[in-house]
Amino acid sequence: MSGVFVRSLIVAAGILAPVVLAAQAAPGEDGPYLIKGGTVVNADQRMANTDIVVRNGRITQVGPNLSLAGAKVIDAKGKFIYPGMIDANTGIGLQEIGGVQTMNLRQELGEFNPHIRAVVALNVESEILGVTRMNGVTSVITSPTGGVISGQAALINTAGWTWEDLAISKNAGIVINLPSAAGGGRRGGGGGRGGGPTGDPAQLAAELEQFMQASKDYDAGRAAKTTKLDLIYESMRPLFAKEIPAIIPANTDAQIRSAIAFGEKWGIRVVIQGGQQAFKVRQLLAQKNVPVILGAIEAAPGDADPYDEVYAQPGLLYEAGVKFAFSTGNGSNARHVPLHAQLAVAYGLPEEGAMKALTIWPAEIFGADKQIGSIAQGKLANFFITNGDPLDLRTQVTQVFIKGREVPDDDRHHRLYLKYKARPVTKITP
C-alpha cells in the first residue's frame, strides 16, 4: 500500500480527524520538524541516511544524526526525500475550470501591460493548488496572458494562507509576446482568450519598438532623476536592470532567434517559453546562455516531424548545455510535470538532467535558487517524501512539505476519493 493510501485510511478512520477538520484546505501545520533517516536526493547529489531539520519555514540543517527537542519527528527510513518540483508555466490561481469563462481571468485588456501583476489575483483556495502539490509539485510560475506585453508572472508555492504567503517572487518575469511579422503572432499562442497579441503584426511590432524605446528613455530619465513616476514604464525598469527576465513565447527556430535578438537589442535577459524547435538552435542558446521553459512534452509533433521529436528534444538540449525547465502550460495538470520529464528521460535525457530541469534550473532561471530548487540549509523547506523514484509511475508521494509546513492531503481529489471509497457497498436489484 502506498503511503498516501495508508495515510488516507488513517484520516478516514478519524485518527487524524481533528487536525484535518481544523486544517480543511489549510496550507498545513507549522513545524518544527525533524525528518529522520531518509535518503535525500538533490538533482546532483544523493545522501543516504540523512536527517533534515525544519524550523520557521526553512531547512536549518541537513546531515546525519540530527536532533531537535520539541520537533515533530517524521520517520523517513526507507523513503526518499526530493526537493519540490517546479512547473515553470501555468495559470494556477488565475484560472479554475477551463470551460467556465468567469473562472478564467488571466488576460487584461490592452496590448502593453507590464504593470499587470498575476500575484495579487491569486486565489489561495484554488482546488488546482491542492491537487498540484500532492504529487510533489511545490512551486509554479503563474502568469498573465494576452496582448503584446501580458504582465508580470509570479513564482509561487502551491500552499499558503494568502497570496503574499504563496509568493516566492511576486515579479518573476514579464511576459512579452513578440508580434511575428510572419503572421504567426496574429492570434498569439492559443488564439483569442489567453492568446498573444491580436491585430496587425507589423503594426504591433512597430508599437513594441516604440514602447521599448520609451521604456528605456524613461529608465534613463528616472536614473537621472529628470522624469516623473509613471506606473507603466516604471514596471519595465527591472528588465533593464536585469533583475528579472522577459519571458518570451517562441517555438520555431526563427522565433527563438528573434527573441534572442530582441533581448540583445534592448539589453534585457530573455527566457524562451515553449521552444518546440529549440533543439535546432541549441548551440546558439547555449552560447548566449539563454534558458528555455519547455512547453508540454506530452504533445504531438508536426505532421512531417519525427514521431519522437518532442520527447527527444530535452536530451539534445542537455547535451548541448542549454539550461531548461519543464512546464505543462495550463494548471489543472501541473502535477503531471514529472511525467513530461519521464518521457524526456525515456528518449535520451539523463535522469539527473530531468531532476535539474524539475528543480534547481527553474529556480536559477527565475533567480530563486537561494530559496528553492534543492534540499539545502537556509532554503525554504519545500520537499516531498516518496517510496521511490518520482519519475517511476509505480512510486507514490507519501508526504509533502511546503514552506516548512506539512501539507495535509485534503485536496479536492483526495476528499472525493475518501468520500466515495467510504460509500457503503450498495446492493442493487435492477
Added chain:
Amino acid sequence: MRILNYAGIALALAAPAALAAQDIAIKNATIATITNGDIQNGTIVIQKGKITAVGANVQIPAGMKTIDGTGKFVMPGIIDAHSHAALEGGINENSESVTPEVQVQLKNDDPVIYRALAGGVIAANQLHGSANTIGGQSRVIKFKWGMPVDSMYFKGAYRIVKFALGENVTRASSDAGIDDRRFPMSRMGVDFLLHYWFDKAKDYDKEWQDYRAEVKKNPNALMPRRDLRLEALVDILHGDLKVHAHSYRGDEILMLIRAADDEGFKINTFQHALEAYKVADEIKAHGATVSTFADMWAYKAEAWDAIPFNMALLTERGVLVSVNSDSDERIRRLYQEAGVGVRYGNMPVNEALKMITLNPAKQLGVDKWVGSLEVGKDGDIAIFNSHPFSPTAMVEYTIIEGKVYFDRNDAVTLRKSVANTGPGGAK
C-alpha cells in the same frame, strides 16, 4: 512499356520485406501475459500470425526470425477503446441528435496511426463524436499501417454505437440564441429523448415481428416501411449493437442506466465516465464497464469532480475499467496513462496493465483474439526497452499478427537516411 509500368507499381505496392513473414519469436524477455502472470527470461513464438508458444522453457523452431529480448519487457499490444485517430471527413453527424444509422469512415494513412504504433498500440475503437444523444456507429480496427482500409477492420469485433450525455450533446457552451438551439439542450431533455426513441423502436420491432409471423400465413401481407434509424435502435434493444456512452457526471450515468433498464437494453461501456466512481455499484449491477481518462479534469464544468482515483475505485468495486486516449497525443503514451492508476490509486501493476490490454479488448468484443499473451491468440505484442511504468520506458517494436509494424531501429535509421539524402539534407 505500359505493362512494365504496371509491374513497377505492383512491386511498389507490395508489402515491404519486414512485413512479409508472420513468424517471429522473442526470447530472454520479461513477458507480461496479463492472464497468467509475468514470465522471467521467457520466450514467445508467433507462427502464421498466432501465438503458438509462450513460457520459460520454449523451443524456438529452427530458422525463425528471433528478437533477443534480454532486458526487454514484452506485453500484449495496447488497445485504445476510444480514438478518432483514423477518421475520414469529420467525426460527427451534426444534423440531428439521433443518428445511429450512420457509421464513421476511415483512412489508412493518418500519421497518428504510425505514432500510436510507436507507443505500442495495435488496435482501437474509432468512435463517432459526442455531438448527438445517439450518435453513429464506430469501427474497431487494427493499426495495420499502410494496408488497405478494409483489411484493418477487426473481424468479429462488436458493432458499437456512440451515445452521449451532458454538455456536448446539449451544446451547453453554445452561444446560439434560444431560437437557434437544438433539442435537447438540458440533461432532462436527453433523458426524455432516449425514452421517446426507444419506445418508437419497440413499436417498430413489434411491427416487423408481427409481419414476419403474418407473412408465414399470408404471403401477401404488407411489409412495413424499412427505417434504418429505428432498425439500428432495434439492434441495440436486441444486444446486437453495443452502446458506448460518452458521459461525465454520476447523475447522468445513473440516468442512462435507468433509461436502459426501463427500455430493456444494456450499456456496454461508459466512455470517459469521470464521475463513475460515484455510482460504481449501480454500474456494476447493470453489467456495464467503464473506459476513462487517467487524469483529465477541470477543463470544463462537468469534469470538475474527475479524480485520478476513478480507475482504482471502480476496480476495487468490481467494475471492469480501461483507460483510453480520445486524443492523437495521449494515444502515443497510453502506457503512461495506465501507470497513473498505480501512482494515485496504488492499483496492482497487472491490473493497471489490464486497463490498456485485456479490459479494452473485452469492451470491444475482441478478447478472444487480443488483450493477453496466450497460445491461440493473435501475435499482437508491444516490446518495451524496460517496464512500461519505469522512467526509461520506450517502445522498441510493435507487432501485429507476427508482422513488425513499428521498429524503433528502422525508424531512426530511415530518418537518418532521409535527412542525408532528402531535399535540403546534407549528402
